[in-house]
Amino acid sequence: xxxxxxxxxxxxxxxxxxxxxxxxxxxxxxxxxxxxxxxxxxxxxxxxxxxxxxxxxxxxxxxxxxxxxxxxxxxxxxxxxxxxxxxxxxxxxxxxxxxxxxxxxxxxxxxx
Amino acid sequence: xxxxxxxxxxxxxxxxxxxxxxxxxxxxxxxxxxxxxxxxxxxxxxxxxxxxxxxxxxxxxxxxxxxxxxxxxxxxxxxxxxxxxxxxxxxxxxxxxxxxxxxxxxxxxxxxxxxxxxxxxxxxxxxxxxxxxxxxxxxxxxxxxxxxxxxxxxxxxxxxxxxxxxxxxxxxxxxxxxxxxxxxxxxxxxxxxxxxxxxxxxxxxxxxxxxxxxxxxxxxxxxxxxxxxxxxxxxxxxxxxxxxxxxxxxxxxxxxxxxxxxxxxxxxxxxxxxxxxxxxxxxxxxxxxxxxxxxxxxxxxxxxxxxxxxxxxxxxxxxxxxxxxxxxxxxxxxxxxxxxxxxxxxxxxxxxxxxxxxxxxxxxxxxxxxxxxxxxxxxxxxxxxxxxxxxxxxxxxxxxxxxxxxxxxxxxxxxxxxxxxxxxxxxxxxxxxxxxxxxxxxxxxxx
Numbered sequence: 001x002x003x004x005x006x007x008x009x010x011x012x013x014x015x016x017x018x019x020x021x022x023x024x025x026x027x028x029x030x031x032x033x034x035x036x037x038x039x040x041x042x043x044x045x046x047x048x049x050x051x052x053x054x055x056x057x058x059x060x061x062x063x064x065x066x067x068x069x070x071x072x073x074x075x076x077x078x079x080x081x082x083x084x085x086x087x088x089x090x091x092x093x094x095x096x097x098x099x100x101x102x103x104x105x106x107x108x109x110x111x112x
Numbered sequence: 113x114x115x116x117x118x119x120x121x122x123x124x125x126x127x128x129x130x131x132x133x134x135x136x137x138x139x140x141x142x143x144x145x146x147x148x149x150x151x152x153x154x155x156x157x158x159x160x161x162x163x164x165x166x167x168x169x170x171x172x173x174x175x176x177x178x179x180x181x182x183x184x185x186x187x188x189x190x191x192x193x194x195x196x197x198x199x200x201x202x203x204x205x206x207x208x209x210x211x212x213x214x215x216x217x218x219x220x221x222x223x224x225x226x227x228x229x230x231x232x233x234x235x236x237x238x239x240x241x242x243x244x245x246x247x248x249x250x251x252x253x254x255x256x257x258x259x260x261x262x263x264x265x266x267x268x269x270x271x272x273x274x275x276x277x278x279x280x281x282x283x284x285x286x287x288x289x290x291x292x293x294x295x296x297x298x299x300x301x302x303x304x305x306x307x308x309x310x311x312x313x314x315x316x317x318x319x320x321x322x323x324x325x326x327x328x329x330x331x332x333x334x335x336x337x338x339x340x341x342x343x344x345x346x347x348x349x350x351x352x353x354x355x356x357x358x359x360x361x362x363x364x365x366x367x368x369x370x371x372x373x374x375x376x377x378x379x380x381x382x383x384x385x386x387x388x389x390x391x392x393x394x395x396x397x398x399x400x401x402x403x404x405x406x407x408x409x410x411x412x413x414x415x416x417x418x419x420x421x422x423x424x425x426x427x428x429x430x431x432x433x434x435x436x437x438x439x440x441x442x443x444x445x446x447x448x449x450x451x452x453x454x455x456x457x458x459x460x461x462x463x464x465x466x467x468x469x470x471x472x473x474x475x476x477x478x479x480x481x482x483x484x485x486x487x488x489x490x491x492x493x494x495x496x497x498x499x500x501x502x503x504x505x506x507x508x509x510x511x512x513x514x515x516x517x518x519x520x521x522x523x524x525x526x527x528x529x530x531x532x533x534x535x536x537x538x539x540x541x542x543x544x545x546x547x548x549x550x551x552x553x554x555x556x557x558x559x
Contacts, residue, residue, distance in 0.1 A: 002361065006485055019191065026141075027138065027141075028141070028146065034389065042482075044311040045167070045168070045169040045173070045174075046142065046146070046167045046168045046169060047142075047168040047169035047170060047173075047174040048174070048177055048178070050135065050138060050142075050178070051177045051178050051180065051181040051182075052181075054178075054181050055181050056182075058152075058526065058528055059526055059528060060525060060526025060527075060528065073144065074137065074141065075138075075141050076134075076137075076138045076141070079210070082523060082524065083523075083525070087218070092276065098405050101181045106421060
């Protein structure tokens with residue numbers, strides 16, 4: 001099943017914030033986590049993650065720092081800020097409402 | 113791992129200015145991780161590279177996305193690397209506009225009879241001969257749609273008609289009536305905002321683009337000051353050499369060369385800001401870094417001295433102007449300093465900025481208290497209303513700026529919040545300027 005492009009775009013911000021809320025992480029690992037969580041059904045052009053991360057950083061939701069990791073490879077780690085946590089809580093409230101609304105209309109077991 | 117292929121890819125990415133070194137390094141680290149995983153899954157090096165690159169996305173689509181987020185970098189790309197034909201055309205165009213404003217100023221000066229006879233309208237209208245020309249230059253440069261350009265022209269026309277139709281009390285070029293002087297002071301600032309509208313190509317809504325204009329204003333001031341400095345030396349030497357043999361030459365220089373040069377330099381400085389952007393982008397952060405602590409210290413000392421010795425003192429117009437200029441410079445330093453820092457925030461600098469802004473708030477409150485006392489004693493005049501209004505407008509801006517800085521220091525707000533506030537507040541500033549120019553003179557009987 002392929003998820004609609006607009007829906008992926010709408011999910012991107014809460015998804016990234018929620019993954020970073022689990023702990024600081026870098027881009028490649030964030031994408032791996034997305035794939036793992038969606039069972040590979042949420043496909044995303046890898047590179048597009050970075051402009052999104054930079055936008056979130058500019059708006060204060062996350063912070064970044066460069067760290068040396070194994071094999072002396074430098075990676076840029078992102079960390080969610082208090083402001084980001086507040087944004088995530090707000091996003092979660094909206095998504096809960098959206099899924100509850102749709103869930104009330106869709107009969108159990110039908111469709112999917 | 114195929115280092116040669118990686119190298120080619122890196123060069124293709126770096127060719128786009130929207131992606132800087134740190135971005136390229138981040139993408140490369142991603143690519144290497146991805147390749148390593150694919151190779152571990154059993155793919156050959158070249159195959160792994162191709163799949164990893166495809167997953168990362170096409171370089172063009174990727175850079176377009178980066179450019180959307182890093183608009184400032186894209187802007188530089190447009191300005192610094194235009195097609196060859198456009199670049200060749202741009203400096204003669206600039207020169208044309210610079211000459212046009214110089215000629216306009218001289219024609220107006222001759223028509224008004226300055227400096228031999230009165231003609232206060234020349235002083236009052238000076239902005240009209242320079243700034244709309246600069247706005248026109250930007251309208252041409254940005255290929256502004258006709259409708260928007262006509263809208264801006266209409267604003268300038270309304271201002272010109274109103275300001276010139278007012279029957280001010282009789283004055284001369286050196287001694288304008290109070291309301292006429294207020295118009296002469298506020299008009300250039302309002303016209304500068306018209307220049308801003310043209311600079312943005314009519315895209316007034318976007319906070320980021322408005323911030324570009326504020327940055328442009330700061331950079332323009334630095335370039336204009338440099339040109340004025342060099343021009344002053346040139347003119348001083350010329351007059352010194354010529355006056356020895358031709359005593360009348362000083363007057364010729366003062367009436368012909370200096371006004372034309374000052375008008376033309378407005379356009380030249382604007383062109384330099386855009387054409388030599390990287391130079392000023394390197395200087396301006398250094399300047400704000402040096403002067404923010406100095407201004408913070410100076411403001412603290414001034415606020416303390418005034419609070420102790422001069423509470424309730426009468427502020428005359430000269431002192432008041434000086435104070436307002438100081439407050440505006442502080443705001444400029446803070447806003448510019450915050451917008452110019454590249455991602456990395458120095459908390460010490462933010463604390464210094466907060467100190468400077470709080471001292472500025474104290475000074476502004478002192479000024480306001482003494483002005484309110486004067487108004488209570490002697491009633492309202494056009495001057496007092498204009499000064500009171502300006503200081504209130506500044507006070508609100510400073511207090512909110514201080515509040516946002518506190519939140520930034522506590523990591524409750526990102527720097528972009530301060531930019532949004534300042535760019536949004538421009539509307540209030542423009543409205544107040546329009547009130548002083550269009551409403552105050554009739555209300556106070558053109559005194």
